[in-house]
Amino acid sequence: QDSSMMRLAAALLLMSAIDTVALVVSSNKVLTPRMQSYLGACMGESHRLPSPRMQLPLDTPPHVAVVGAGWGGWGAAKALLENGCRVTLLDALPDPCGEAPYLTPTGKPFEAGTRGFWKDYPNIEALVCSLGLNEDEVFTPFTNSSFYSPDGLEATAPVFSASSYPELPSPLGQVAATFSLFERIPVADRVTMLGLLYAILDFTRDEETFEKYDRMTAHELFIRMGLSKRLVDDFVRPTLLVGLFKPPEELSAAVAMELLYFYALAHQTSFDVRWIKDRTIAQAIILPLASALGELPLPQLSDSTSAAASEGTGGGAALRVLGGARVTAVRVGVDGLVSGLDYSTKGEAAALDDIDACVLALGAKGLKSVMGGSSRLARAAPELCRAAALGGIDVVSVRLWLDKKVVTRSPANVFSRFDELRGAGGTFFMLDQLQPEENLWGQDEPQGSVVACDFYNSGALMPLPDEAVVELLMEKLLPSAVPAFSDAVLVDSFVQKYPGAVTWFSPGSFRSRPPLETSVSNLVCAGDWVRMGEREHGAKGLCQERALVSGLEAANALARKGVLGGAHTTEHEVIPIRSDEPQVVAGRNINRRLMQALSPLGLASPWVR
Ligand SMILES: Cc1cc2nc3c(=O)[nH]c(=O)nc-3n(C[C@H](O)[C@H](O)[C@H](O)COP(=O)(O)OP(=O)(O)OC[C@H]3O[C@@H](n4cnc5c(N)ncnc54)[C@H](O)[C@@H]3O)c2cc1C
Structure with a gap:
């Protein structure tokens, strides 16, 4: 009864103040929608009917x-x-919240997809620090990545931050490394990369230009920029297949350029990548985050309101996870x-x-x-x-437990140009080289290597039964890449298919x-x-x-x-990635001026429309 009286009194007070707040309501600046509806109803706006929720006092957090x-x-x-x-x-x-790790039917841990953390992930790094976690205990050191084709090892990407390579202005260091690494690609093909570098200076010129690049396929752009077929097939195509999960002919040229710039060309160290050091991302980062957020109490509640609120939230925590x-x-x-x-x-x-x-x-x-x-x-x-x-892109994730350790050049690996992939991109990760092996086998005694394989753009692999996917890996892909896989015997395997699960640019x-x-x-x-x-x-x-x-x-x-009300206007910090290097900024400025001059003649970026 007391609280009804208080609500009535509050409503009367509100009504007397309505003239003053009408302006605020109409400008939507200070009140939450719930409050606006409440006041709107009091002011006779029949279309704003008070909901049962509005009976709660107005100092309840949004x-x-x-x-x-x-x-x-x-x-x-x-x-x-x-x-x-x-x-x-x-x-x-x-x-x-990552509380109950996903286990296979035989009780072994499984994670859908192995995900890397690249050099320029400042907000994830800040999050990890803010949780009081030690970065070096959450992530592995930066690792090499190798490319394999049916001919064997094609190239191993260096870890620039950990190597003695001097840090050169981008893209000199990366281009030099690519030149020495992809030895099988003839020099004449490698120099055609220059066309790609120019497109990267041009595609963000303005919004209109970006959208023109977006309408074009990456395949078409590579042709117009003069990239050789060999360079595209051996290097750019597999990179896009594992970076954006689609081949160049099915990708926006603008997003392909964004990817290549962000992950490879912005800085010499852009391609440096590391992995979760133990268990899964959910266990290593999301669980501590969920626990920390779960401890936050409902803020600024008066005594009379906290009881009502805690009924709905289970103990007055500000976060409820369903x-x-x-x-x-x-x-x-x-x-x-x-x-x-x-x-x-x-x-x-x-x-x-x-x-x-x-x-x-x-x-x-x-x-x-x-x-x-x-x-x-x-x-x-x-x-x-x-x-x-x-649309979304299909993904297949596989985990293999082997009886022997297989030694590979690097823990992270890319399959490239295998016909057996049926148009999919593929990666394989030697988890035993990244994580403590005792946590990879569940209740079983660790034996040999544990390999996590992901297939992207895997629509043509989806109809295969799980055994056929495992066979494809064990009989064909892995031994062709690293012959030592032929000696290993499969102890256990698990396959999961995720239709349409990933964004398709x-x-x-x-x-x-x-x-x-x-x-x-x-x-x-x-x-x-x-x-x-x-x-x-x-x-x-x-x-x-x-x-x-x-x-x-x-x-x-x-x-x-102002949707959350005047008391809730604090924005979370967002950390920008490293700035573009001066030569890139200068190149973009020069190109912009040139294109502005050519624009009246209809000659600005004529390769896109
Ligand atoms: C195999 C694989 C490998 C990858 N590798 C990397 C990598 O190496 N590095 C990297 O940075 N990124 C990688 N990515 C990409 C990265 O994982 C994604 O970009 C990122 O996780 C997307 O997060 P999100 O919050 O946008 O979407 P999601 O993580 O997809 O979250 C969407 C959530 O919505 C839920 N949901 C869907 N429908 C409903 C509904 N109706 N009701 C309630 N919930 C619903 C889903 O269960 C899901 O949890 C990889 C992705 C995959 C699949």
Whole structure:
């Protein structure tokens, strides 16, 4: 009764103050959507009906739903929690926090895909430090990577940061290394790389030029820039297949250029990569992050409100994580704002009703399934329908446990030009060279090497039975690359297929990719494929750093817009990658001026349209 009286008194006070706050409501600057709806209803705006949630006192922290617990979702959750919000993080996977490692039917650990951490991942490094983790205990040292073809070892990429190579202005060091490494590629083919270097100076000239490059396939661009077929087939194609998971003829030329620049050409050390030193990314980084965030209490609650809030959150923690929660719909209210979510969990339908804002941190496949059930959102945000129509790429992950140790030149390896790949890209990682072997065998006694293989763009391998995929590796691919694999006997294996699981940067897809901010003011997007506009970050492509940054930026966008209320405007720091080197900046400036002069004659970048 007391609290009803207090609410009534609060409502009367509010009504008397309505004239003063009307301006604030209309400018959307200070109040959360929930508060705006409440006040809107008091002011007689019949289209803003108060929901049951509005009966809670107004000093309750804003509640944000984050859909998808990949790097994007966790980045958004972290930034929102540190900005004093209450967050519900939902993911279709059963264990978004990495508490229960995935085990094969024979009890051995398995991770979907082996993911590297490149030199320029400053926000992931900062996250690891902020969790009090020792970087050297989380990551291996930077490692070499080798390229194998049916002819055997093609090349081994050096670790520039750990070598005695002097740091030369980019791309001199990398080009010199490529020249000496890819000995089988004739010099006449290697010099055609210059065309690619020029395109890299040109493609970011302005937004219009970028979109022209985006509409062209990387294959077409390589022809127009004069790259030799041999150079493309032996070096550029396998690099793109394992970097963007598609061959040049199916990739946006702009995103292919972004990838090559970010991972290989920006700095001599750009290609240096390291791996998780023990167990999985989920166990090594996400679990400590989830634990740290899970300890954050609900902020700024008065005594009377904390009881109500803790009912919903289980003990007053600001973060609630719902694993095994597949979101089926995002509900948009008559006021045009996201008001709730529908999801299914353990075969039952459930709903989240009291949200002030939402972050969609999904890939194309996830977005498609959510948009399919969200008819009002589909009307309100056509850009999300376009994004949901984009395709994804199939991936197959395999783990092999062998009876003998196989010695390879480097722990990270790329398959290149094997017909048996059926158009897929392939990598194999010698986990026993990267991680303590006692943690790779589950309850079994360690025997020999443990090999993790991933196939990208693997549509033509998907119909094969698991045994045939294992046979392909054991009988053909691995022994052709490293003959010592012929002597090893398979002890155990596990295959997982992920249809449409990865972002496909197809030609012309840039405009259709989801924007950070959508037409619905309390709905933002995160994920590696999100276009960040003015907040665009230097980390590019299929990239954990990019996904994390997109999540931080999605949360920052909500804070900036005032959607979270005037008390929640703190933005999370986003660390830029290393600056472009002076010769690149100068080259771009000269090219820009030249193209500006040629533009009136219709001769600026005539190879793109
Ligand atoms: C095999 C492989 C190798 C890779 N190698 C590297 C590498 O070496 N280095 C690197 O930096 N990057 C690598 N990547 C890319 C990197 O992993 C991604 O760019 C990054 O993880 C994307 O994060 P995200 O948050 O955007 O999306 P995701 O991690 O895909 O997260 C989306 C989440 O949404 C959930 N979801 C989907 N639908 C729903 C729904 N309806 N309801 C609720 N939840 C839903 C999914 O379960 C998923 O957890 C690799 C990727 C793969 C597949």
